[in-house]
Amino acid sequence: MENKIKIDNKAVGQRIREEREKLELSREEFAEIIGLSDYYVGQLERGERQMSLPVLVGISNCLHVSLDYLIFGQNFHNTESHILEAHTAYETYDGNKKKEIGRLLNKCSPKELELIRKLIKTILPYMNGN
Incomplete structure (x- = not known):
């Protein structure tokens, strides 16, 4: 039997937005840094789109947060x-x-x-x- 983890895109998007705002970056500035359109970033933040792993890693690096935090809302490693x-x-x-x-x-x-x-x-x- 396969264990599938369901990712809550809205929760992920909310965490991305919160972290972006903590850095006081506009959506446009953030999109430019990570090489995406601000429209696409808006869709991600609203949970309307699911991102690829390379995009998720880029966002994680830019925001200085772990993938665990972005996906699950908590860190599983001691930072x-x-x-x-x-x-x-x-x-x-x-x-x-x-x-x-x-x-x-x-x-x-x-x-x-x-x-x-x-x-x-x-x-x-x-x-x-x-």
């Missing part, structure tokens, strides 16, 4: 250690570089800071932990 490692890496980052980044940011206007924030949010999905 706390990964978060702790990332935080520790930042804390041990060369103090001079941290100060330099701070000095550079302090020189920016509010408009420039907003652009920098958007740039960081745009490039993070492409870094894949590098």
Whole structure:
């Protein structure tokens, strides 16, 4: 007897939308990053379409969430250690570089800071932990 897992496309779409909004990305910005049309992303977020595995993986990477979370709404692997490692890496980052980044940011206007924030949010999905 075959065990088929039913995927709730509406729930998956809702989680995608929530995570996209947490990153403060518009649907258009998100679609551009993952290489899809904003119309198609809208259909996915409403649960009207089922996506291929490569699209699902791309979305997962872009949103920095696990496939488990997108599909089932929960993580089955412990990601706390990964978060702790990332935080520790930042804390041990060369103090001079941290100060330099701070000095550079302090020189920016509010408009420039907003652009920098958007740039960081745009490039993070492409870094894949590098």
